[in-house]
Amino acid sequence: MQSQIEAAYAPETAPPPDHVIIRTRDLWKTYEMGTVEVHALCGVSFDIGRGEYVAIMGPSGSGKSTLMNLIGCLDTPSRGHYWLNGKLVSELTDDELAYIRNKEIGFVFQTFNLLPRATALHNVELPLIYNGTPAERRDERAQEALRMVELGDRMHHRPNELSGGQRQRVAIARALVNHPSILLADEPTGNLDTVTGEEIMNLFDRLHHSGNTIVLVTHEHDVAARAHRIIHIRDGRLDRDEHIR
Numbered sequence: 001m002q003s004q005i006e007a008a009y010a011p012e013t014a015p016p017p018d019h020v021i022i023r024t025r026d027l028w029k030t031y032e033m034g035t036v037e038v039h040a041l042c043g044v045s046f047d048i049g050r051g052e053y054v055a056i057m058g059p060s061g062s063g064k065s066t067l068m069n070l071i072g073c074l075d076t077p078s079r080g081h082y083w084l085n086g087k088l089v090s091e092l093t094d095d096e097l098a099y100i101r102n103k104e105i106g107f108v109f110q111t112f113n114l115l116p117r118a119t120a121l122h123n124v125e126l127p128l129i130y131n132g133t134p135a136e137r138r139d140e141r142a143q144e145a146l147r148m149v150e151l152g153d154r155m156h157h158r159p160n161e162l163s164g165g166q167r168q169r170v171a172i173a174r175a176l177v178n179h180p181s182i183l184l185a186d187e188p189t190g191n192l193d194t195v196t197g198e199e200i201m202n203l204f205d206r207l208h209h210s211g212n213t214i215v216l217v218t219h220e221h222d223v224a225a226r227a228h229r230i231i232h233i234r235d236g237r238l239d240r241d242e243h244i245r
Contacts, residue, residue: 016083016160021046021181021213022071027080029066029236040066045079048215049230055216057222058233065186065203067233071183072105073097085181089206102131104184106175110190112167114159120146121155124174131178144226145173149203165196181212191221201207201226 001147016023029041039064048054053206059065069075069081073089078095085104089097101107115122124142133141149169158166168188175183181188185204190196201223208228216227224230225244232240 015086015088016047018074018079018086020047020048020083021051021052021085022046023081023083024070025081027067027070027082028078029063029070031079036046036196039236041070041077044233044238046231046241047236049214051208051211051213053204053214053216053226053228054137055218055227055230056233057218057221057224057230058239059219063236064217064219064233066188066236068088068184068215071182072107090112102127103178104181106178106180108168108171108175108183108188110184110187112159114167114170114189116159119156119158119168120151120173123159123170124155124177127174127178141177142173145177146170148176149173163196164192165199166206168192168196168200169203170199172207176207178211182215183207185214185216187218188216189220189221197223 025045027041027044028171031040044067045111048127056064056067066075070077073084077090081088084100087100088194089100092100111236115126121139121142125138128138128141139208141151143155145153149172151166151169151173154162154166159170162170184208188204189200192200203218204214205226214227216223218224229243231238233244
């Protein structure tokens, strides 16, 4: 039986209105394991508006990581439609998806993913190098992003000279440097102690208040509770969509 949530988001092919930055309609992701088909996502549909702060929650194996990969244009759905900032990205080629990832999405990972021998400044410059931004502009924008996360005095330090919280701030600055449409964070406090994790979540609060759209993927209830809305995924389906603020 179709759930009330699924019924509210009937499949459609028209692009979303401008205030909707993410729209998924009937998203499926199916993997073939020998002769068996495994459905990691089963017809997920929702909208996320510009400036929203949304957590995607679910237990291990629920499909939330698969959904994050689709939202982040790291993978493509088996069927269904996904629009990001007005573009039907579910129909794009791999090269076009790479361009979208660089231009539209700022990634923050649990493991930081910093180059160990590069300074904080150079790590933040990397997305700008990939998109061909001139060197003098790269330096200016990377410094601006590091100051935004309160690391202006650490820009010439390498990752092994920074604390875990500072490394995550570098990663957040790198995610912000291209002025992306969405900030997509995967378990951003997973490798941090409680106090440092709280500092990082306070930073996300400030980034949201300054106008950033944030999508946070987590299994931790206290982290999800910092968002204004929680999308619950279970067994590959949208189980619950609750506005908490």
